[in-house]
Amino acid sequence: MGNKVKILDQTRLPQAEVYLETDGYETVVSAIREMRVRGAPAIGVLGAYGLALGALKIQTQNHRMFHSELEKVRQALAATRPTARNLFGALDRVMQAAAADKTVEEIKAAIVAAAVQIHHDEADATCKLSEFGSELIKDGFTILTHCNTGTLATTGCGTALGCIKRAFEQGKKIKVMATETRPLLQGARLTAWELKQAGIPFNLITDSMAGYFMHLGRVNCVITGADRIAANGDTANKIGTYSLAVLAHENSLPFYIAAPTSTIDLSLKTGDSIPIEERDPEEVTHIQTMRIAPEGVSALNPSFDVTPNRYISAIITERGIVRAPYDANLK
Amino acid sequence: MGNKVKILDQTRLPQAEVYLETDGYETVVSAIREMRVRGAPAIGVLGAYGLALGALKIQTQNHRMFHSELEKVRQALAATRPTARNLFGALDRVMQAAAADKTVEEIKAAIVAAAVQIHHDEADATCKLSEFGSELIKDGFTILTHCNTGTLATTGCGTALGCIKRAFEQGKKIKVMATETRPLLQGARLTAWELKQAGIPFNLITDSMAGYFMHLGRVNCVITGADRIAANGDTANKIGTYSLAVLAHENSLPFYIAAPTSTIDLSLKTGDSIPIEERDPEEVTHIQTMRIAPEGVSALNPSFDVTPNRYISAIITERGIVRAPYDANLK
Numbered sequence: 212m213g214n215k216v217k218i219l220d221q222t223r224l225p226q227a228e229v230y231l232e233t234d235g236y237e238t239v240v241s242a243i244r245e246m247r248v249r250g251a252p253a254i255g256v257l258g259a260y261g262l263a264l265g266a267l268k269i270q271t272q273n274h275r276m277f278h279s280e281l282e283k284v285r286q287a288l289a290a291t292r293p294t295a296r297n298l299f300g301a302l303d304r305v306m307q308a309a310a311a312d313k314t315v316e317e318i319k320a321a322i323v324a325a326a327v328q329i330h331h332d333e334a335d336a337t338c339k340l341s342e343f344g345s346e347l348i349k350d351g352f353t354i355l356t357h358c359n360t361g362t363l364a365t366t367g368c369g370t371a372l373g374c375i376k377r378a379f380e381q382g383k384k385i386k387v388m389a390t391e392t393r394p395l396l397q398g399a400r401l402t403a404w405e406l407k408q409a410g411i412p413f414n415l416i417t418d419s420m421a422g423y424f425m426h427l428g429r430v431n432c433v434i435t436g437a438d439r440i441a442a443n444g445d446t447a448n449k450i451g452t453y454s455l456a457v458l459a460h461e462n463s464l465p466f467y468i469a470a471p472t473s474t475i476d477l478s479l480k481t482g483d484s485i486p487i488e489e490r491d492p493e494e495v496t497h498i499q500t501m502r503i504a505p506e507g508v509s510a511l512n513p514s515f516d517v518t519p520n521r522y523i524s525a526i527i528t529e530r531g532i533v534r535a536p537y538d539a540n541l542k
Numbered sequence: 543m544g545n546k547v548k549i550l551d552q553t554r555l556p557q558a559e560v561y562l563e564t565d566g567y568e569t570v571v572s573a574i575r576e577m578r579v580r581g582a583p584a585i586g587v588l589g590a591y592g593l594a595l596g597a598l599k600i601q602t603q604n605h606r607m608f609h610s611e612l613e614k615v616r617q618a619l620a621a622t623r624p625t626a627r628n629l630f631g632a633l634d635r636v637m638q639a640a641a642a643d644k645t646v647e648e649i650k651a652a653i654v655a656a657a658v659q660i661h662h663d664e665a666d667a668t669c670k671l672s673e674f675g676s677e678l679i680k681d682g683f684t685i686l687t688h689c690n691t692g693t694l695a696t697t698g699c700g701t702a703l704g705c706i707k708r709a710f711e712q713g714k715k716i717k718v719m720a721t722e723t724r725p726l727l728q729g730a731r732l733t734a735w736e737l738k739q740a741g742i743p744f745n746l747i748t749d750s751m752a753g754y755f756m757h758l759g760r761v762n763c764v765i766t767g768a769d770r771i772a773a774n775g776d777t778a779n780k781i782g783t784y785s786l787a788v789l790a791h792e793n794s795l796p797f798y799i800a801a802p803t804s805t806i807d808l809s810l811k812t813g814d815s816i817p818i819e820e821r822d823p824e825e826v827t828h829i830q831t832m833r834i835a836p837e838g839v840s841a842l843n844p845s846f847d848v849t850p851n852r853y854i855s856a857i858i859t860e861r862g863i864v865r866a867p868y869d870a871n872l873k
Contacts, residue, residue: 225836388842391826391834393724393748399827399835407836415826415841417724419749419782423847426784451750453757454789461788495722495746496730498829503722504730505556505738510746511719516754 214267216260220247221363221397225404236265236284243291243298246395250364251438251474252333255297259326261288262305266322269315277315281306293486294447294515296439296476301329334367336471339529344374344434344469345381347525347532352378352431355388355421358449359401360436360469370436370469372405374527379411387413388430390421392449394494394512418451422458433459434527437470444520444537445482446470450513456522465524472528475541482517490514545598547591551578552694552728556735567596567615574622574629577726581695582769582805583664586628590657592619593636597653600646608646612637624817625778625846627770627807632660665698667802670860675705675765675800676712678856678863683709683762686719686752689780690732691767691800701767701800703736705858710742718744719761721752723780725825725843749782753789764790765858768801775851775868776813777801781844787853796855803859806872813848821845 216239220229231238231247239261242248248257265284271277285302292298308325309318348354354375358364361372369376378385387406392398399415406413416424424430433455439447446452446468459466479485495510497503504510526533526541533540547570551560562569562578570592573579579588596615602608616633623629639656640649679685685706689695692703700707709716718737723729730746737744747755755761764786770778777783777799790797810816826841827833835841857864857872864871 390750391724393722393750396834399839403835403839407839413840415835415839417749417781417826419721419724419785420842420844420847422785422788423781423844424842426847450748450754454750454753454785457753457789457792458785461792495748498834499832501830501832503727503829504734504746508730508734508738508746509744511751511755513751513754516751516757 216257216264218242218248218257221249221401222247224400234264235268236261236288239264240287240291249397250359251295251297251436252337252365252367252370252471253363254292254295255301255473256330256333256366258288258298259301259305259329262302263323263326266309266319272315274315277318278309281309292488294438294488297333297473300473304329330366333365333471333473336473336529337365337367337369337373340370340469340471340527341368341373341377343532344467344527345377347432347465347467347527348374348378348383348385350383352383353386353388353429355425355430355433355455356402357390357398357435357452357455358392359397359405361402361405363401363405364436370471371434372402374434374469375411376409379409385411387411388424389413389415390418390451391415392451393418421455425458425462425464430464432465432467434467434469437468437474438515439485440468440470440475440526441479441482441485442477442538442541443481444523444526444535444541446518446523447482447485447487447515448518450516453516453518456518460522466522467525467527468523469527472530477542482519485517487516488514547588547595549573549579549588550694552580552732553578555731565595566599567592567619570595571618571622580728581690582626582628582767583668583696583698583701583802584694585623585626586632586804587661587664587697589619589629590632590636590660593633594654594657597640597650603646605646608649609640612640623819625769625819628664628804631804635660661697664696664802664804667804667860668696668698668700668704671701671800671802671858672699672704672708674863675798675858676708678763678796678798678858679705679709679714679716681714684717684719684760686755686761686764686786687733688721688729688766688783688786689723690728690736692733692736694732694736695767701802702765703733705765705800706742707740710740716742718742719755720744720746721749721782722746723782724749752786756789756793756795761795763796763798765798765800768799768805769846770816771799771801771806771857772810772813772816773808773869773872774812775854775857775866775872777849777854778813778816778818778846779849781847784847784849787849791853797853798856798858799854800858803861808873813850816848818847819845
């Protein structure tokens with residue numbers, strides 16, 4: 212990182228590749244909140260770098276004052292997005308590195324090292340889980356996926372999209388059906404962009420078409436990422452995931468979650484206690500800057516939903532593929 | 543009608559109220575194809591008027607030549623949209639009126655009268671079925687609906703939205719959850735517009751959120767319209783309806799179809815033989831005129847899906863509420 216972080220603004224893709232470069236954690240806070248960077252592993256990594264940028268700017272050599280300032284930075288970063296586990300895990304890891312009894316300068320160095328290590332670990336985990344997940348994808352499969360879970364979402368190989376890319380690299384003849392993922396269109400904008408770059412054949416569909424194609428027998432399996440996985444396997448992910456899981460179940464299709472273990476939150480027994488972020492209703496009444504609904508219309512905008520474990524055929528992690536009973540097997 | 547038909551261009555709503563006025567059936571053909579008018583009952587009515595406009599323009603007094611010209615007009619209208627039953631039913635009714643052994647001028651008058659009668663009958667049927675359907679909506683209910691099924695879609699009281707409006711007029715405290723209905727956003731544009739005009743409280747959601755709210759217990763029933771109902775109750779309707787029906791079933795919620803009997807096609811044993819219209823993929827890669835996916839992306843765009851009868855709790859018609867077994871009860 213040096214003393215700066217360079218961020219690809221994902222809200223501008225695919226129309227423009229715009230990079231933000233910053234040495235201030237405040238820019239990281241707004242980049243996560245405004246979803247310029249999104250995807251649970253990627254915001255974990257960026258959150259860690261944000262904390263490091265904040266630490267480097269603290270002027271005092273006094274331990275107590277340093278930690279007090281650092282805690283303010285941590286809180287600002289933690290308040291950006293409530294659902295994804297990776298952000299909180301990454302912030303905790305950096306704070307642990309900062310807890311050692313050293314000089315402030317040594318602590319700063321330890322914080323930077325921790326952030327770099329988190330980046331490395333998250334990227335590495337997604338490449339390993341992609342290898343495991345690719346085994347579930349057979350030659351000739353059409354895989355349905357939701358939202359964006361590739362390099363953009365993870366800084367590494369990707370989660371769901373990583374498994375798909377790896378299967379393609381192995382020479383399997385596969386096709387992808389990518390949901391557009393309203394409201395913010397991560398599928399139409401980002402997954403389409405990544406699949407096109409990788410040369411993987413795919414079709415874009417609206418979210419409402421997924422069930423139709425499953426029912427017609429034109430889908431072989433569904434794979435999505437995750438933002439937080441409870442101890443019993445209940446999984447929070449992009450809004451619409453629950454519906455895809457129910458539709459896969461009803462059509463006897465395997466439904467897989469792909470996520471690094473940093474997404475698993477063993478402190479939560481079930482998905483019922485995962486906080487669900489509600490975002491600005493204008494994301495629904497508008498598409499990008501264009502109003503689609505009449506003035507004054509009230510919209511709801513939950514960003515995530517929780518898929519109960521009974522609909523999940525397997526959870527793909529960097530340590531292997533986990534199946535039910537998740538209570539026992541996730542540990 | 544006089545010798546002209548006035549059409550509210552629904553593709554321009556809610557931004558602008560633009561009317562097309564025409565005495566040529568060709569304008570009717572393009573209005574239906576381009577979905578300036580949509581909704582199964584409304585395109586039935588407009589199809590009938592289109593055939594009447596075509597008939598009035600035929601110059602010959604020769605019976606055989608008149609019928610040959612009329613058949614060309616019928617074929618052009620029949621080729622506009624393949625799925626909705628009402629269009630074909632209405633064209634058949636007008637052609638029957640034209641079959642009588644009279645002078646050409648008398649036949650023209652009979653055609654116009656038949657078109658006006660179809661308009662009256664379709665509007666009347668939706669008002670009657672709205673009364674029946676309103677009985678299924680209890681005080682305090684939140685009703686989820688899809689696409690647009692109000693006055694705009696029917697020329698009358700509406701089908702699904704008609705039942706909702708009638709329940710509201712009866713003084714029941716109800717709320718509506720309206721799906722935006724990608725790709726063409728009939729929910730965000732048209733249903734939101736009609737609900738706002740009626741003063742019925744509602745929230746707009748993306749299609750992917752419907753399952754989440756059902757699972758949370760925030761929906762009491764789902765009502766949609768229909769484009770064609772087979773003899774066994776299998777129902778073609780706007781893409782996404784099948785998914786809503788599966789999600790309602792999984793969450794033990796009633797799922798109702800509201801449609802006039804003119805939507806029922808007893809000639810089809812099951813929904814498997816209902817033709818599903820595939821529309822331009824640009825409706826998916828774009829939202830209105832704005833491109834959302836990268837250049838060169840291939841999209842799929844089925845406009846309708848078929849919901850198997852086992853997911854349908856009841857079919858609301860102008861002759862009463864029909865429940866399973868539909869094979870026996872629809873007749």
